[in-house]
Amino acid sequence: MINNIIKISIRFILLVLLQVLIVQNIRLGSYIILFPYILFILLLPFETPKLIVLACAFFTGLTIDMFYDTAGMHAAACTLIGFSRYYILKLLSPREGYDPGLIPNVDSMGSVWFITYSAIIIFIHHLFFFYLEIFRFDEFFHTLLRVILSTIGTFCFVYVVQFLFYKTDKNK
Amino acid sequence: MKNLLNFLYRNNFFFVFLFLEFICIWILIKNNGYQGSSLLNSSNKISAKVYEVEAGAKEYLLLKEENERLAKMNTFLLNRIKLGYAAIPLKTYKKNDTLYKQEYEFMSGKAINSSVNKRNNYLTLNIGAAQGITHDMAVITSDGIIGIVKDVSENFSSAMSILHKDVRVNCQLKKDGTYGPLIWDGTDYRFSNLTDIPTHAKIKKGDTVITSSLSGIFPEGILVGFVDSYEQRPNESYYTVKVKLSADLKKVNHVSVIKYHYKTERDSLELKSQVQSDK
Numbered sequence: 001m002i003n004n005i006i007k008i009s010i011r012f013i014l015l016v017l018l019q020v021l022i023v024q025n026i027r028l029g030s031y032i033i034l035f036p037y038i039l040f041i042l043l044l045p046f047e048t049p050k051l052i053v054l055a056c057a058f059f060t061g062l063t064i065d066m067f068y069d070t071a072g073m074h075a076a077a078c079t080l081i082g083f084s085r086y087y088i089l090k091l092l093s094p095r096e097g098y099d100p101g102l103i104p105n106v107d108s109m110g111s112v113w114f115i116t117y118s119a120i121i122i123f124i125h126h127l128f129f130f131y132l133e134i135f136r137f138d139e140f141f142h143t144l145l146r147v148i149l150s151t152i153g154t155f156c157f158v159y160v161v162q163f164l165f166y167k168t169d170k171n172k
Numbered sequence: 173m174k175n176l177l178n179f180l181y182r183n184n185f186f187f188v189f190l191f192l193e194f195i196c197i198w199i200l201i202k203n204n205g206y207q208g209s210s211l212l213n214s215s216n217k218i219s220a221k222v223y224e225v226e227a228g229a230k231e232y233l234l235l236k237e238e239n240e241r242l243a244k245m246n247t248f249l250l251n252r253i254k255l256g257y258a259a260i261p262l263k264t265y266k267k268n269d270t271l272y273k274q275e276y277e278f279m280s281g282k283a284i285n286s287s288v289n290k291r292n293n294y295l296t297l298n299i300g301a302a303q304g305i306t307h308d309m310a311v312i313t314s315d316g317i318i319g320i321v322k323d324v325s326e327n328f329s330s331a332m333s334i335l336h337k338d339v340r341v342n343c344q345l346k347k348d349g350t351y352g353p354l355i356w357d358g359t360d361y362r363f364s365n366l367t368d369i370p371t372h373a374k375i376k377k378g379d380t381v382i383t384s385s386l387s388g389i390f391p392e393g394i395l396v397g398f399v400d401s402y403e404q405r406p407n408e409s410y411y412t413v414k415v416k417l418s419a420d421l422k423k424v425n426h427v428s429v430i431k432y433h434y435k436t437e438r439d440s441l442e443l444k445s446q447v448q449s450d451k
Contacts, residue, residue, distance in 0.1 A: 020219075021226055027289045027422075030359055050185050058192045065199075067219045069294040069330060072199035079196060083189040132200075133291050134337070139358065 004045070011165060012060070015040045020067045023157070031146050032153040035074075037064055038125055039158045041081060042118055043105060043165065046098040050086045057082025070133070077129040081121050088120055105162050118158055123151045220284070220328040223296055227284035231425065238425055245314045276391045277431040279303060283318075283424045286333065288361035293333040295319055295424060300327045310390045310430040316419035317341065317396055318427060320389060329429075335361055335421060342387040343396050343415075346380040348373065354381075354396065354415065361421055363400060366413040373411065375402050381415050388438055391430060 019037035026034060041057050048056075061075030068074065089098075092113065102108040104117060126147045134143050180187060231238070281299035299305055301324045309321040311331050319333040320341075332339050335356045343366055344351035352368035366381060379399040385392035395418050402413040432438075 020222065024287065030289050030291075030361070033289060051188060054185070054188055054192065058196075061196070066216060067222070068290075070292075071203035072196040076193055076196035076200065079189065079192045083185075086185070130291075134358075142358070 008044070011043065012040055016060075016063055016067075018161070019064065024067075028153065031149045033146070033150045034154050034157050035064075035125070035129075035150075036154055036157040036161055038078065038081065038122065038154075039161055041078060041085065042121060042158070043103050043162065045101070045103045046089070047100050053085060054079065054082040057085075073129060073132050076132060077125045080128050081125045084124055085121060088117060092117055105165070106159075114162075115155075115159075119151070119155055122154050122158065123147075126151045126154065216325060220296060220325070223285040224298065227282070227298075231282075234423070234425060237423075241314065242426070275433055277433065279305070279429045279431065281305075281427055281429055283427050284328075286421070286424045288333075288335060288421050291358050292337055293335040293361075293421075294322075295331045295333055295427075297321075297329045297331060297427065297429070298327070299429065300324045300329045302326050304431065305329045305429055306431075308389055308435070309432075310394075311427050312390075312394055312430065313419050313424060313427050315395070316417060317383060317390060317394055318419055318421065318424060321429065333421060334364060334417075341390060341396075342384045343381050344384040345369075345373065345375065345399075346382050349384075351384045351386060352410075352413075362417060364397070364415050364417055366415050367410065369402070369411040369413055371404060371409065371411055375399055375411065375413060377401065381413075388435060389430075389432065391432075 015037045019035065023034050023036055028034075037060065040060055041053070044053055044056060057078040058075055061078030064074040064078075065071055089104075099108075104114065106114045109117075130143050130147050130150070279299065281297045281303070283295045284298050285294075285296040287293045295311065295318065297305075297311070305321060305324050307321050307324060311318045311321060317334060319331040319336070320339060321329050321331045323330045334341060334354065335358075337356070337358065340353040340355055342351055343354045350369055350373040352366050354364050354366050356364045369375070377399055381396040381399065383390035383392060383394045383396060397415040397417040397419075400414045400416045402411045404411055
């Protein structure tokens with residue numbers, strides 16, 4: 001249990017640093033903006049109580065806000081996905097339920113399951129975030145294009161990065 | 173009452189969610205004003221420190237380019253002052269003159285973080301309240317305008333870049349003084365749009381765009397960029413001019429922050445006359 005908390009905290013710090021120091025400097029034009037830090041919320045273990053997930057998501061969002069000067073926008077988007085994660089997991093649950101002690105990644109659930117799961121959550125996050133950022137509708141299609149392209153970008157990034165984490169888990 | 177508590181308890185997940193979202197929106201709205209709290213932006217201690225370390229590493233890589241630019245700027249300034257001294261040891265450049273009063277004061281600093289690819293871009297500078305920075309000061313480089321200071325902490329400040337949806341800098345065409353606000357449409361960081369230019373103005377590609385003194389933040393005559401193209405959009409009686417920005421916002425390092433000495437006086441006077449005429 002303690003071991004797990006330490007592992008999750010390290011994952012949190014690594015992902016925030018990855019986001020702030022590396023990904024923030026990857027510039028693919030103004031349409032593709034990557035937010036792979038939400039992988040932290042995606043990878044919380046299945047049996048984490050739903051209120052804890054919500055709190056973790058809120059806190060992660062606030063941390064990113066601190067670095068991105070977005071004051072509450074990331075926190076709002078993250079809280080939303082922390083909330084919807086519970087229902088999405090319920091919706092995608094296999095017949096016999098989830099095995100305790102697992103984390104939702106490709107290794108434990110298979111790639112098809114993970115693609116559906118992460119794509120839905122990333123899309124919700126980006127949709128909410130980009131419209132909150134612009135906060136008006138006169139650039140509607142502009143923003144929509146941005147949401148779709150960024151979702152694809154973040155998804156590819158997340159898919160690759162999550163391999164990094166389960167490799168280290170397996171060695172232990 | 174008991175039923176209400178029961179209801180709240182049964183749906184606690186949803187209500188905690190609503191409560192957290194409410195906090196987020198509250199932070200967001202509070203920060204939209206100019207005097208928003210500086211706890212949650214990049215001028216706070218932790219994030220500023222991280223960015224400072226990062227900028228230190230980056231600066232090393234850009235050293236050659238930056239040196240060339242500084243050398244160029246130095247010769248330019250030396251040619252202008254026609255006096256025998258080269259080095260100015262102070263961080264603040266003040267000049268006393270009996271014929272002219274100094275309206276604007278320049279302070280030098282460094283951008284330790286910046287972005288160009290978001291819809292609302294910000295810069296973090298390594299100078300803050302201790303160095304005399306307050307909000308609403310102009311930020312420029314030797315190439316052109318960069319942004320406006322928004323929040324300050326003790327030793328850092330956070331500035332809105334001109335690539336921000338809420339930043340409108342009043343600019344004018346150098347040759348005839350036609351002016352309008354410069355607004356970024358969020359697509360390309362190299363270009364911005366100068367709007368509300370009357371259709372009788374004679375614009376040519378390559379015309380110089382400079383700041384106008386109407387803004388009360390930027391001194392008049394600082395280079396903004398050059399006209400790239402212009403069009404009259406349907407249902408509008410004004411030209412929208414696409415301006416190629418002269419400053420490269422992707423490579424901001426050394427900046428100057430400009431303090432307008434008469435800002436409070438000017439603002440309060442303008443406000444007073446507005447209030448009087450409204451009566």
